[in-house]
Amino acid sequence: AGGRAYRAFDVDSVKEYVAGQEEVAERLGTKTPGEMRAREVGDGNLNLVFIVEGPGGAVVVKQALPYVRLVGDSWPLPLERAYFEWNALTRQAAHQPHRLPRLFHFDALNALIVMEYLTPHVILRKELIAGKRFDHLAEHMGIFLAETLFHGSDFHLDKAKKKADMALFADNVELCAITENLVFTEPYFDAPLNRWTRPQLDGPARALQSDRAVKVGVQEMLYRFTTKSEALLHGDLHTGSVMVTGSDTRVIDPEFAFYGPMGFDIGAFLANLFLAYFAQDGHEARPDERHTYGEWLLETAENVWSVFSETFARLWREERTGILYARALFEDAGDETGATIGLHRFLGGVFEDAVGFAGAKMVRRLVGLAHVEDMESIGDPDRRAACEVKALLMGRELLVNRTTFGDIYGLSCLARAIR
Numbered sequence: 153a154g155g156r157a158y159r160a161f162d163v164d165s166v167k168e169y170v171a172g173q174e175e176v177a178e179r180l181g182t183k184t185p186g187e188m189r190a191r192e193v194g195d196g197n198l199n200l201v202f203i204v205e206g207p208g209g210a211v212v213v214k215q216a217l218p219y220v221r222l223v224g225d226s227w228p229l230p231l232e233r234a235y236f237e238w239n240a241l242t243r244q245a246a247h248q249p250h251r252l253p254r255l256f257h258f259d260a261l262n263a264l265i266v267m268e269y270l271t272p273h274v275i276l277r278k279e280l281i282a283g284k285r286f287d288h289l290a291e292h293m294g295i296f297l298a299e300t301l302f303h304g305s306d307f308h309l310d311k312a313k314k315k316a317d318m319a320l321f322a323d324n325v326e327l328c329a330i331t332e333n334l335v336f337t338e339p340y341f342d343a344p345l346n347r348w349t350r351p352q353l354d355g356p357a358r359a360l361q362s363d364r365a366v367k368v369g370v371q372e373m374l375y376r377f378t379t380k381s382e383a384l385l386h387g388d389l390h391t392g393s394v395m396v397t398g399s400d401t402r403v404i405d406p407e408f409a410f411y412g413p414m415g416f417d418i419g420a421f422l423a424n425l426f427l428a429y430f431a432q433d434g435h436e437a438r439p440d441e442r443h444t445y446g447e448w449l450l451e452t453a454e455n456v457w458s459v460f461s462e463t464f465a466r467l468w469r470e471e472r473t474g475i476l477y478a479r480a481l482f483e484d485a486g487d488e489t490g491a492t493i494g495l496h497r498f499l500g501g502v503f504e505d506a507v508g509f510a511g512a513k514m515v516r517r518l519v520g521l522a523h524v525e526d527m528e529s530i531g532d533p534d535r536r537a538a539c540e541v542k543a544l545l546m547g548r549e550l551l552v553n554r555t556t557f558g559d560i561y562g563l564s565c566l567a568r569a570i571r
């Protein structure tokens with residue numbers, strides 16, 4: 153249609169927009185904007201998020217802006233990220249639909265996605281700051297990681313489909329570049345956007361920037377990030393991308409999706425659990441009040457990995473039908489042991505990657521541009537700095553010694569020893 157162009161919506165124009173989308177209007181129970189209520193709730197760094205409610209129901213409209221919301225129009229960012237987010241969501245939905253918002257509508261021109269309004273779900277990060285436990289979180293996330301990463305890899309995908317899909321996501325250049333710069337590069341030199349709790353972290357941050365072992369380690373992780381096209385990743389799987397209730401878990405916001413190393417998603421989630429762990433001392437009203445809660449966070453990290461690896465092992469046995477169809481070499485030749493050895497060697501590599509990526513993800517949240525609310529919400533800067541220094545120590549260890557931990561219990565031991 154001639155003359156149609158992208159426009160950023162506001163709380164009024166978004167109602168007119170959904171009124172014109174027949175299926176969406178049906179969900180809301182009205183085609184009349186005047187019978188709708190809309191509010192903008194985006195708390196992320198990048199996009200607009202509207203909740204639009206009508207007499208019959210509610211939807212979320214997530215719209216990309218042509219610039220980074222956190223910084224302003226001085227930092228342009230392509231609208232196409234909504235396209236990558238939609239494509240990632242639809243691929244994840246093929247295997248884990250119950251872990252995502254239901255998907256209603258995609259509009260490439262306006263760079264927006266209409267989806268289920270998750271309620272009474274709350275962002276996981278906020279609940280971890282409040283000290284709340286979620287009995288099913290580790291199981292849900294471990295399965296989500298295994299199902300999406302296995303099915304998004306050469307172990308399962310048809311070879312032509314994998315290559316076509318890699319080509320599609322290879323265009324998500326700018327969002328990958330954000331990670332390449334902000335996670336793997338800028339925290340390790342005197343980049344203008346870096347920030348940290350000053351002056352308390354001046355020493356540790358400067359020490360990091362002159363630490364050759366850590367810089368060599370992070371460079372190796374960046375190289376894995378850019379070269380290891382193992383599986384379709386979520387790409388931004390922190391605790392702000394997970395919404396929970398007491399019994400449910402949903403994963404949102406995969407706009408950073410691309411074909412990368414499986415350990416990147418796993419490491420991102422583990423890193424955010426460890427950041428939450430080190431922040432707990434800053435949230436205590438009385439000494440040791442959050443001690444057992446901290447132990448729950450570490451157990452959750454342990455269980456995420458165990459559930460991930462158990463689920464991955466089952467998929468390896470039952471659904472290894474992609475280009476890496478090694479059954480002819482192993483199971484079909486009566487060599488179950490060979491198949492199992494292959495699995496364990498593969499998972500060992502994923503674990504080492506996850507450790508290194510977790511380290512990089514922790515460090516960037518402490519001395520890079522974007523920080524985490526877990527730490528930022530600790531009002532007293534001395535108290536916050538005490539938590540941050542410990543988390544930074546762990547991040548450094550993970551980057552430098554990623555091959556030495558053996559298993560997930562090595563990581564929780566280290567966290568405990570540092571706190």
Ligand code: ADP
Pocket residue numbers: 193194195196197198199200201212214253267268269270271275392393404405407
């Ligand atoms: P960004 O890419 O800008 O980080 P997100 O997709 O993370 O955007 O959404 C920002 C915020 O909007 C989330 O933290 C959450 O509070 C809210 N939100 C996003 N999607 C939904 C949804 N489907 N249901 C309810 N709230 C949502």
Ligand code: MG
Pocket residue numbers: 196197392393405
């Ligand atoms: Mg987000």
Ligand code: MG
Pocket residue numbers: 196197198
């Ligand atoms: Mg965000």
Ligand code: MG
Pocket residue numbers: 196198388405407
């Ligand atoms: Mg996002």
